[in-house]
Amino acid sequence: MTLMPPALRPHFSAQGLRHGARAALPAFPGFIMFALAFGTAAAQKGLSLGETLGLSAFVYAGASQMVGLEIWQQVWTPATILTIMTVTAVVNARMILLGATLQPWLKDEPLARTALNLFLITEAGWLIGTRYHTQGGRDVGVLLGCGLILWLVWLVATFAGFFAGALVPEPQRFGLDLVMPIFFGVMLVPLWKGARPALPWLVAGLVSLIVHALVPGYLFIIAGALAGVVVGMLIE
Amino acid sequence: MSGFGSFIASPWGSVLAIAAMTLVTFLCRIAGVVVMSRVRITPRIERGLRALPGSIILATILPVVIDNGWPAMIALAAAIIAMAVTRVDIVGLVAGLGTLAVIRALG
Numbered sequence: 422m423t424l425m426p427p428a429l430r431p432h433f434s435a436q437g438l439r440h441g442a443r444a445a446l447p448a449f450p451g452f453i454m455f456a457l458a459f460g461t462a463a464a465q466k467g468l469s470l471g472e473t474l475g476l477s478a479f480v481y482a483g484a485s486q487m488v489g490l491e492i493w494q495q496v497w498t499p500a501t502i503l504t505i506m507t508v509t510a511v512v513n514a515r516m517i518l519l520g521a522t523l524q525p526w527l528k529d530e531p532l533a534r535t536a537l538n539l540f541l542i543t544e545a546g547w548l549i550g551t552r553y554h555t556q557g558g559r560d561v562g563v564l565l566g567c568g569l570i571l572w573l574v575w576l577v578a579t580f581a582g583f584f585a586g587a588l589v590p591e592p593q594r595f596g597l598d599l600v601m602p603i604f605f606g607v608m609l610v611p612l613w614k615g616a617r618p619a620l621p622w623l624v625a626g627l628v629s630l631i632v633h634a635l636v637p638g639y640l641f642i643i644a645g646a647l648a649g650v651v652v653g654m655l656i657e
Numbered sequence: 658m659s660g661f662g663s664f665i666a667s668p669w670g671s672v673l674a675i676a677a678m679t680l681v682t683f684l685c686r687i688a689g690v691v692v693m694s695r696v697r698i699t700p701r702i703e704r705g706l707r708a709l710p711g712s713i714i715l716a717t718i719l720p721v722v723i724d725n726g727w728p729a730m731i732a733l734a735a736a737i738i739a740m741a742v743t744r745v746d747i748v749g750l751v752a753g754l755g756t757l758a759v760i761r762a763l764g
Binding site for chain 1: 661662665666670671672673674675676677678679680681682683684685686687688689690691692693694698701702704705706707708709710711712713714715716717718719720721722723725729732733736737740741744746747749750753754757
């Protein structure tokens with residue numbers, strides 16, 4: 422058979438957008454907590470509302486936004502702009518890997534829609550999209566719907582954090598500081614296909630632990646992820 | 658001070674900083690697709706990329722969970738077990754967060 426059934430060919434639909442928006446729901450708590458924390462920290466640091474929302478709307482990458490706050494300047498120089506640019510690139514370099522796995526799914530999409538889809542890519546959204554894709558889904562609308570709704574949640578929670586961050590009760594009491602790691606752990610379950618395909622994950626975890634212990638910053642994520650990919654390539 | 662230097666030192670510097678961060682982040686977001694559209698995807702590369710989702714999850718959460726000690730580990734285990742049994746992601750999330758909240762309330 423040369424022709425794949427239509428469902429297995431990449432396509433785009435409005436139902437997909439709605440499906441993606443619904444599928445993103447489990448990621449909401451993590452996004453809300455992180456963006457609330459960012460909005461609060463930005464307000465405490467003295468950023469204007471426009472700067473805070475600008476970072477959330479356009480950079481839209483939590484870890485790099487938080488690191489960016491640490492080196493934020495009242496008065497900028499070419500050197501400090503270059504610094505914040507480099508640090509952002511290092512923290513977000515892991516996104517290169519996310520995009521690499523999406524290429525086969527997006528290759529026949531219109532360029533503008535792919536640009537938008539990729540602009541909205543986050544690890545959580547990518548995991549939800551990857552899960553859908555692994556189960557045989559090919560509707561690109563799901564990825565976009567998920568990306569759009571998560572971006573909106575991020576922006577609204579940033580806004581709320583900027584004004585009302587101090588009113589949020591201690592997140593630790595409800596375990597909300599660990600909501601993102603626990604969400605990621607939940608997303609691991611549908612990926613499980615037996616012990617052997619999970620061997621790269623184990624190596625990724627060990628490498629990230631070692632790098633985390635030795636190198637400050639967020640380098641441990643990309644180091645572990647790359648180690649996992651290499652092991653995946655090496656085992657048959 | 659040069660024209661550019663005084664422009665950066667003005668409030669426009671923040672706009673430029675956000676634009677610079679946006680640019681490099683967007684380049685990271687599109688780079689994977691751009692590179693892979695020029696590379697022939699061999700079975701080996703495909704195997705490597707297939708290992709990525711699980712690898713990125715473990716690489717992201719393992720150091721954080723271990724830093725937070727045994728309550729975080731038990732909460733994570735509860736979330737994974739609840740998800741494995743029910744296959745409903747919200748149930749897994751609530752089980753994990755609930756377990757963590759209970760342990761911390763007792764501790």
